[in-house]
């Protein structure tokens with residue numbers, strides 16, 4: 636169980652590469668997740684991925700990780716700033732949690748400065764672009780003592 640990591644991505648991240656590329660870059664979510672799969676294999680982690688534009692589907696995905704995954708890497712996207720439901724689901728997950736944002740949310744509009752998830756997260760990575768997922772996986776491997 637400890638070596639399984641779920642990578643969850645929230646709304647509009649399916650448009651990565653097309654969506655505001657000056658902020659989020661030119662790589663697609665498929666590119667990012669393919670790189671994650673390759674790195675995970677090197678690190679001895681098994682990765683499962685979910686992207687959803689729906690809050691309840693993300694809650695379901697977090698619940699599905701209970702008793703299965705040692706850790707969750709999550710970019711909740713806009714739900715970062717609004718979702719008590721995602722926070723509650725993460726609080727019911729017993730493993731490690733790393734929050735990732737492509738952009739530095741603290742350098743942007745004030746409504747992006749607060750994250751409901753950060754208080755639950757073991758680590759928060761923001762502003763490193765797609766490399767944030769790479770950093771998150773490496774740190775997750777350390778947290779899970781792989």
Ligand code: DQA
Nearest residue numbers: 710711712713736737738747
């Ligand atoms: C984001 C930042 C959020 O504020 C925004 O709503 C997103 C993406 C990021 O990865 O930088 O959709 O989570």
